[in-house]
Amino acid sequence: MISHALSTRPIVYWKLIYFLLYPFYSLDPNPEYLLVFQDFFISLGSIPIYFISKKILNSEFFGFIFGILWLLYYPIYGVEWFDFHFMALFPTLFLTAVAFLSYKKYRFSLLFMFLSAITDYMAPLIILMYLVVLLVKRERLPKYYYASLVVPFFAVFAAVNIVSPSYTLSLINYTAIIKDPAIITSMPVRKIIYYPMIALPLAFLPFGSIDILMIIPYIGLSLVHNYAPYLMPILYQYPALTSAPIFLGALSSLSKCMKKISRKKVKSILIVIISLSIITFLLFTPYGNLLTDNNNHFNYVDYFVGGNYQTSERITETKYDRYIYSAVSYVPKGSTLAIQNNMPQFTQDYRWVLPINNYSGSPEYVITDPYSVWFYNTTLSPGSYTNYVKFTNEKVLSGYGIYFECDGIVLLKKNYSGLPIKFVGMSFSSMSGSNLLFIAPGTYSVEVNSNVTRVYVLYGDNELSLPVSNGNFLFTTSVYLYNVTFTARTNSVFSFTQITW
Numbered sequence: 001m002i003s004h005a006l007s008t009r010p011i012v013y014w015k016l017i018y019f020l021l022y023p024f025y026s027l028d029p030n031p032e033y034l035l036v037f038q039d040f041f042i043s044l045g046s047i048p049i050y051f052i053s054k055k056i057l058n059s060e061f062f063g064f065i066f067g068i069l070w071l072l073y074y075p076i077y078g079v080e081w082f083d084f085h086f087m088a089l090f091p092t093l094f095l096t097a098v099a100f101l102s103y104k105k106y107r108f109s110l111l112f113m114f115l116s117a118i119t120d121y122m123a124p125l126i127i128l129m130y131l132v133v134l135l136v137k138r139e140r141l142p143k144y145y146y147a148s149l150v151v152p153f154f155a156v157f158a159a160v161n162i163v164s165p166s167y168t169l170s171l172i173n174y175t176a177i178i179k180d181p182a183i184i185t186s187m188p189v190r191k192i193i194y195y196p197m198i199a200l201p202l203a204f205l206p207f208g209s210i211d212i213l214m215i216i217p218y219i220g221l222s223l224v225h226n227y228a229p230y231l232m233p234i235l236y237q238y239p240a241l242t243s244a245p246i247f248l249g250a251l252s253s254l255s256k257c258m259k260k261i262s263r264k265k266v267k268s269i270l271i272v273i274i275s276l277s278i279i280t281f282l283l284f285t286p287y288g289n290l291l292t293d294n295n296n297h298f299n300y301v302d303y304f305v306g307g308n309y310q311t312s313e314r315i316t317e318t319k320y321d322r323y324i325y326s327a328v329s330y331v332p333k334g335s336t337l338a339i340q341n342n343m344p345q346f347t348q349d350y351r352w353v354l355p356i357n358n359y360s361g362s363p364e365y366v367i368t369d370p371y372s373v374w375f376y377n378t379t380l381s382p383g384s385y386t387n388y389v390k391f392t393n394e395k396v397l398s399g400y401g402i403y404f405e406c407d408g409i410v411l412l413k414k415n416y417s418g419l420p421i422k423f424v425g426m427s428f429s430s431m432s433g434s435n436l437l438f439i440a441p442g443t444y445s446v447e448v449n450s451n452v453t454r455v456y457v458l459y460g461d462n463e464l465s466l467p468v469s470n471g472n473f474l475f476t477t478s479v480y481l482y483n484v485t486f487t488a489r490t491n492s493v494f495s496f497t498q499i500t501w
Contacts, residue, residue: 016118017086031348034084042080042240045092046070048099049247055102056251057258065270070247072277074284075198075239078232081286081309083344085237087120091244094127098248106141110148117153121171122241124153125217130245133211173224183226190231190306191222197304198233198246201277203269206249208256214245227379232306234284285309320371320409323424327367327404327411330421336363340388341374343367355391356384365403366395366412370438370480389438393479396441405501408440410480425498432492436484443476443500450492459484 025034046067054063070076079088097112117124131146161168169175177183195215199206206212218241222230229236250273258266282288286309302308328346331337337350346352346367353363368388369375377387392412396402401416406424426444430436448455448471455473457464459481466473468488475496486494 017089017115020115029348031084031344038084038088039080041092042076042088043071045076045095045244048092048095051099052095052102052248053251055099056255062254062270065274066247066251069201069273069277072281073201073243073247074277074280074288075233076243077285077287078234079237079240079243081235082237085240087123087237087240090116090119090123090126090240093119094123094244095247098130098244101141106145110145113149114152117149120241122217122221124157126214126241126245128153129214129216133213136210136213172220177224184223186226187228187231190228193304194222194231194233195219198239198242199250201273201280202246202250203273203276205253205269205273206246207253209249209252211245211249211252214248215242218242228306234305235307235309320369320407323406323409324367324369326406326422327409330404330411331365331367335365338363338366338391340367340369340372341378341380341386342369342372354386355388356380356386359391362395362414364414366392366400366410368392368408368410368412368480370408370440370482375438376482389480389482396479402441402501405440405442408438410440420501423501425500427497429496430486430494432488432494433485436486438480438482439475439477439484439496440480440498441478441501442498443474444496444498446473446475446486446497447471447495448473448488448492449495450489452488452492454488455494456487457484458487 049070050063050067052063053066054060057063057066076091079085093112093116097109097116100106100109100112113127117127127149131149134141135146157168173183196204218238230238233239254266254269257269282291284305289309324343328337331350333349335350336353337346338353338355339346339350341354351363353359353361355361370389374386375388375392377385377390379385392410395412395414400412400414401418402410402420403413403416404411404422405420406422408426425442426440428436446455448468451471452468455466455468457466457475460483466475488494
């Protein structure tokens with residue numbers, strides 16, 4: 001965790017939360033503890049929500065309801081679902097600061113404001129926008145409260161940009177936008193629909209309050225990038241930056257409504273909010289997906305949030321999962337191990353590396369999962385990508401040997417030239433002209449069910465012509481091939497059996 005905190009240049013304040021977590025994590029370091037802690041800590045946000053609601057709406061009952069609504073709010077389940085991220089700590093810390101401020105506990109409020117500010121680079125901007133909201137509302141606060149936040153934030157911002165002038169420009173994606181201004185207008189539907197979707201569970205009430213100004217920094221972030229996860233209210237950690245402002249906006253709007261309409265109508269609004277929260281919980285959370293079998297019957301809702309949790313698939317262990325764990329069992333603890341982005345479970349006992357961009361290191365072992373999208377050329381975040389198949393193939397061609405291969409799952413070992421410790425060949429069929437996702441390194445005996453004398457193999461910019469004898473031919477590849485097509489006579493079926501590695 002310390003090395004990750006020091007991994008950026010310059011070392012910026014939004015990594016500092018790691019230093020506070022490290023003493024506790026080091027007692028028994030285990031990534032699973034971080035995931036449990038993350039989920040528990042996000043859920044704790046319901047406590048400050050209760051106290052804020054109770055104060056603003058002058059009702060313990062309404063406070064209790066909004067505390068429950070926080071637990072039903074579907075965007076926070078993306079934060080809980082995804083890997084551990086420091087920004088996941090922001091909403092609870094920020095809401096706690098706001099709760100203390102509501103009860104005029106200014107010093108405690110400042111403490112939690114500072115803690116929330118060191119969870120993510122976007123956090124100080126959200127806090128500064130909150131101060132703007134307080135000024136517009138003419139909230140009476142001690143002058144030192146504003147100064148205690150504004151002065152340090154701007155001082156750190158200035159220092160960071162003096163040390164690294166390009167830092168801010170990189171955050172606003174300046175270089176990419178100069179090359180391609182169309183980035184700003186890319187994905188227009190997603191950029192428009194995202195904000196109504198995160199306000200939907202609260203009946204769009206946040207848009208009736210000036211508190212909505214707090215999400216302006218995030219709107220700016222999403223506009224200057226064409227990175228889809230920024231615009232998905234599920235699956236990823238980014239709703240952690242908008243959830244607290246959305247709730248504060250809804251509470252402010254409801255407070256104004258209570259001054260203008262009857263209590264009966266307010267209760268009607270509350271019933272609508274509760275109903276929408278339950279419906280969206282069932283449609284857009286992992287738990288709801290299990291209850292409603294969303295994956296099989298409600299796929300049309302995916303359009304509104306950009307996907308679904310595929311819960312039924314992800315909670316089932318496959319034979320490929322077992323092969324991956326079997327392969328890793330042959331890697332000595334403490335070895336350097338290259339992993340894909342879908343393998344956080346292997347960050348604990350190994351000196352792991354995630355090959356990003358043009359990484360050229362030489363770890364002792366490389367493990368592959370070609371059944372995952374993270375094996376291929378995939379964007380991780382703006383400015384970074386992983387092309388694990390290219391990385392793997394380069395290692396195969398530069399002195400790495402196949403140490404383990406089972407059904408396409410491969411473990412490579414540096415400078416290894418012996419036989420695989422374990423080998424289970426692939427076996428599959430394909431129609432003529434059909435696209436094969438990948439073919440693992442090895443030699444395959446292929447049968448064709450039609451009377452053809454030649455088969456054509458297409459992959460990338462390459463085309464091979466192979467002779468067929470008595471309905472059989474051999475196909476060999478020393479590296480992973482992907483998006484491969486075998487063609488022959490129409491309706492021909494190819495049956496592949498891997499005979500060597």
